[in-house]
Amino acid sequence: MLYSIGKDSSVMLRLAEKAYYPGPIPFPLMHIDTGWKFREMIAFRDQTAKQIGFKLITYTNPRGVLEGIGPITHGSAYHTDVMKTEALKQALDLHGFDVVFGGARRDEEKSRAKERIFSFRAAGHRWEPKAQRPELWNLYNTRINPGETIRVFPLSNWTEADIWQYIRQESIPIVPLYFAAKRPVVMRDGQWIMVDDDRLPLENGETPEMRTVRFRTLGCYPLTAAIESTAMTLDEIVAETLGATTSERQGRIIDHDGAASMERKKQEGYF
Amino acid sequence: MDTLRFITCGSVDDGKSTLIGRLLFETKLIFEDQLETLKADSMKFGTQGERLDFALLVDGLQAEREQGITIDVAYRFFATPRRRFIVADTPGHEQYTRNMATGASTAEAAVLLIDARKGVLTQTKRHSRIASMLGIRHVALAVNKMDLVGWSQPVFDEIALTYRRFAEDLAFETITAIPISALEGHNIVDLGHAAMPWYEGPSLLLWLETVQTVDRDTARPFTMPVQWVNRPNLDFRGFSGRIASGSVKPGDSVRISPSGVATRIKEIVVWRDPSTEATAGQSVTLVLEDQVDASRGDVIAAASHPVECADQFEADLFWMSEHALLCGRPYAALIHTKSASVTITYIKHRLDINTGAHLAAKTLGLNEIAKVNVSFDRSVPFTSYGENKRLGAFIIIDKLTNETVGAGIIHFALRRSANVHWQALEVTKIARAEMKHQRARCLWFTGLSGSGKSTIANLLEKRLHTKGKHTYILDGDNIRHGLNRDLGFTEADRVENIRRVAEVARLLVDAGLIVIVAFISPYRAERQFARSLFDPGEFIEVFVDTPLEECERRDVKGLYAKARRGELKNFTGIDSVYEPPQSAEIHLQTMGLAPENCADQIVQVLGSEKEIRPPTYPM
Numbered sequence: 001m002l003y004s005i006g007k008d009s010s011v012m013l014r015l016a017e018k019a020y021y022p023g024p025i026p027f028p029l030m031h032i033d034t035g036w037k038f039r040e041m042i043a044f045r046d047q048t049a050k051q052i053g054f055k056l057i058t059y060t061n062p063r064g065v066l067e068g069i070g071p072i073t074h075g076s077a078y079h080t081d082v083m084k085t086e087a088l089k090q091a092l093d094l095h096g097f098d099v100v101f102g103g104a105r106r107d108e109e110k111s112r113a114k115e116r117i118f119s120f121r122a123a124g125h126r127w128e129p130k131a132q133r134p135e136l137w138n139l140y141n142t143r144i145n146p147g148e149t150i151r152v153f154p155l156s157n158w159t160e161a162d163i164w165q166y167i168r169q170e171s172i173p174i175v176p177l178y179f180a181a182k183r184p185v186v187m188r189d190g191q192w193i194m195v196d197d198d199r200l201p202l203e204n205g206e207t208p209e210m211r212t213v214r215f216r217t218l219g220c221y222p223l224t225a226a227i228e229s230t231a232m233t234l235d236e237i238v239a240e241t242l243g244a245t246t247s248e249r250q251g252r253i254i255d256h257d258g259a260a261s262m263e264r265k266k267q268e269g270y271f
Numbered sequence: 272m273d274t275l276r277f278i279t280c281g282s283v284d285d286g287k288s289t290l291i292g293r294l295l296f297e298t299k300l301i302f303e304d305q306l307e308t309l310k311a312d313s314m315k316f317g318t319q320g321e322r323l324d325f326a327l328l329v330d331g332l333q334a335e336r337e338q339g340i341t342i343d344v345a346y347r348f349f350a351t352p353r354r355r356f357i358v359a360d361t362p363g364h365e366q367y368t369r370n371m372a373t374g375a376s377t378a379e380a381a382v383l384l385i386d387a388r389k390g391v392l393t394q395t396k397r398h399s400r401i402a403s404m405l406g407i408r409h410v411a412l413a414v415n416k417m418d419l420v421g422w423s424q425p426v427f428d429e430i431a432l433t434y435r436r437f438a439e440d441l442a443f444e445t446i447t448a449i450p451i452s453a454l455e456g457h458n459i460v461d462l463g464h465a466a467m468p469w470y471e472g473p474s475l476l477l478w479l480e481t482v483q484t485v486d487r488d489t490a491r492p493f494t495m496p497v498q499w500v501n502r503p504n505l506d507f508r509g510f511s512g513r514i515a516s517g518s519v520k521p522g523d524s525v526r527i528s529p530s531g532v533a534t535r536i537k538e539i540v541v542w543r544d545p546s547t548e549a550t551a552g553q554s555v556t557l558v559l560e561d562q563v564d565a566s567r568g569d570v571i572a573a574a575s576h577p578v579e580c581a582d583q584f585e586a587d588l589f590w591m592s593e594h595a596l597l598c599g600r601p602y603a604a605l606i607h608t609k610s611a612s613v614t615i616t617y618i619k620h621r622l623d624i625n626t627g628a629h630l631a632a633k634t635l636g637l638n639e640i641a642k643v644n645v646s647f648d649r650s651v652p653f654t655s656y657g658e659n660k661r662l663g664a665f666i667i668i669d670k671l672t673n674e675t676v677g678a679g680i681i682h683f684a685l686r687r688s689a690n691v692h693w694q695a696l697e698v699t700k701i702a703r704a705e706m707k708h709q710r711a712r713c714l715w716f717t718g719l720s721g722s723g724k725s726t727i728a729n730l731l732e733k734r735l736h737t738k739g740k741h742t743y744i745l746d747g748d749n750i751r752h753g754l755n756r757d758l759g760f761t762e763a764d765r766v767e768n769i770r771r772v773a774e775v776a777r778l779l780v781d782a783g784l785i786v787i788v789a790f791i792s793p794y795r796a797e798r799q800f801a802r803s804l805f806d807p808g809e810f811i812e813v814f815v816d817t818p819l820e821e822c823e824r825r826d827v828k829g830l831y832a833k834a835r836r837g838e839l840k841n842f843t844g845i846d847s848v849y850e851p852p853q854s855a856e857i858h859l860q861t862m863g864l865a866p867e868n869c870a871d872q873i874v875q876v877l878g879s880e881k882e883i884r885p886p887t888y889p890m
Contacts, residue, residue: 136372
């Protein structure tokens with residue numbers, strides 16, 4: 001199961017715990033680490049793995065490390081290609097996983113809205129959006145040939161509001177970054193970017209200011225914008241989510257890399 | 272708050288995607304950043320001039336936006352103070368009807384769009400029949416583009432009447448006709464537009480908010496197909512699955528199908544605190560009082576209403592593959608949590624999409640619907656689809672391509688499966704074979720015409736005969752003179768040809784003989800079917816591997832020359848495919864090897880002490 005440390009992954013983790021309870025989760029969780037995640041995410045990841053006791057695999061693309069690829073020096077598109085898409089494919093091949101669970105939801109983005117719950121991948125992890133298998137009822141065809149894989153999205157029909165309501169109902173632990181707090185941020189292209197470590201080069205005249213912000217979605221910190229918010233409890237987050245006038249993906253800078261960019265990334269193997 | 276799952280369907284360009292986009296817009300469910308993207312996209316791809324093209328909100332694939340069509344079903348989510356909605360926007364093109372069926376299978380209601388200028392089309396009817404077959408009972412007939420027919424009431428009334436007449440023999444409980452303009456937004460959310468004062472309501476959104484779908488599953492007796500046996504340690508053994516109907520409490524008496532064993536519920540496990548009750552739709556792990564045996568695909572049910580089992584059914588089948596359905600060919604199938612192998616034994620009739628007439632059919636093509644008899648290779652617990660969708664629906668999968676090719680719903684079990692019992696005979700196959708001092712076997716020769724199958728088979732039989740073995744040859748040409756003389760060389764007939772020969776071979780092996788079958792048998796699926804009739808180790812596939820060029824050079828019967836001249840259709844290797852075995856027990860590469868040596872090689876394998884291991888196949 002892919003584990004990105006975000007809220008959807010936290011829900012997936014709880015569902016997996018429940019599904020196999022009282023036994024342990026029978027498969028490992030895998031985190032594709034780009035090296036640019038918020039520090040609080042990594043701390044939360046390691047603490048959660050220890051607490052629950054699942055097997056955690058982390059993987060970072062060695063080529064990316066060797067060439068020093070990052071979102072600031074190489075741009076968001078190239079960074080995502082190498083450190084997420086390419087890394088994911090490498091990791092899946094390395095471990096020979098033929099079925100992978102992911103926490104993607106159909107309400108996130110237009111091309112995701114088109115994807116099956118059991119999403120079939122041809123050899124080389126390619127998604128063929130024009131030739132998806134029919135998927136009737138909850139009868140999932142899991143037959144594949146060697147080299148082919150399936151990505152399974154159990155949260156397909158959940159909405160962002162569902163996720164928050166479930167987290168509240170089940171008291172599921174989540175990364176503190178989702179709650180409002182005073183954090184050092186700079187304004188770039190109309191978005192609040194958090195200065196999580198000293199790798200973020202400040203431009204002329206930029207000085208980090210402390211603002212009360214939180215995150216609706218988490219990823220690589222230079223590519224994930226914060227929103228101004230005072231929501232410090234789950235109740236306040238749920239209320240804010242239900243009244244939101246922008247989509248959660250607005251804070252994801254990689255989604256704006258050209259029209260239909262998500263579909264293209266997915267075809268190439270992105271989750 | 273309850274959730275309504277519905278689809279929008281109808282023919283191409285009836286305005287389905289535009290309608291959904293409009294619904295999202297009017298219910299304020301388009302976020303500001305999405306609206307900005309929509310504005311930009313409308314300039315780039317839009318078909319509405321300066322105005323917003325709402326279809327672009329839903330058509331999420333690049334190819335869809337470029338072509339202005341919907342290819343695959345899109346799921347969107349919205350809510351009003353009264354209800355939450357999951358809408359599946361399904362494609363109108365006939366080519367993508369299977370994607371429409373994908374959306375319809377999980378929907379409770381349908382918004383069927385009709386272009387007011389075009390009226391009821393074939394594709395309108397096709398979608399209606401599929402929706403009805405899959406159990407949708409409530410339809411809003413949204414007559415769209417009223418602006419283009421001058422908001423005319425007579426036009427609307429005529430379409431509504433035509434549709435109601437057509438739908439008389441379908442299973443819809445309510446049909447509500449609503450005149451709309453998705454483009455202008457009329458009668459979508461509010462009524463009272465000056466253009467259609469004659470229409471009194473409801474608006475489409477009001478219909479969606481108020482349409483009464485009955486949850487029949489919760490009120491029915493308890494059933495749960497076992498998805499997984501949860502056994503983390505010696506102290507715990509539970510049966511996990513999603514409850515298909517009814518509810519369950521600790522202490523309830525239950526019965527397991529097919530074993531028929533009765534016991535009680537000891538505990539319902541979901542998470543750390545045990546549950547006191549669980550109902551339809553919930554995923555749970557059940558711990559039973561007694562140490563009973565149950566596995567994936569079994570069904571746990573209320574003891575007062577145990578679930579029936581059968582292996583043959585009458586079913587409706589929707590075919591979703593460009594490759595036609597072949598009666599007698601074994602396919603893989605999945606019914607609730609049970610995997611099985613199935614064959615369609617008989618097509619009772621195919622449905623004429625337009626008229627509903629029952630047509631005779633030997634095969635089924637893409638997007639066709641038929642009433643069929645289906646035979647499972649094992650007894651499966653089931654209910655009719657009408658009683659419970661989760662226990663009465665199945666999908667059919669091509670064993671070779673792994674594509675999902677068919678979707679079926681069970682009407683009832685065929686009585687013959689309950690009444691024709693297997694007669695247990697006391698003299699066994701082993702006893703018969705031992706009397707002949709041999710092990711009964713089926714040697715299945717496959718290969719191109721002219722590859723040497725008959726020659727080698729003949730030599731082999733002579734060798735075995737001199738060793739005192741009891742043998743028999745089933746030769747392709749010879750059988751076609753008698754038993755199979757009614758069959759030709761189409762794909763469907765070739766499948767039936769092999770099915771009959773395989774059954775005869777099984778009888779002869781049962782009689783204790785060593786049977787040599789020499790048939791081209793070009794398709795893997797049928798050879799796998801033949802194999803499935805025999806016990807492990809009994810069936811030995813012999814691949815007589817002679818290259819096509821060599822067979823054609825020999826051309827003993829002059830058939831290749833005929834086929835090349837076009838005088839012989841469906842000839843294997845020329846205009847009909849040969850699928851070579853992937854792992855035959857014996858692989859004879861005949862080039863540079865005399866037929867005598869080939870026969871010796873087989874005798875050697877048969878005589879060797881070690882067991883001949885069958886290759887492993889997926890299911």
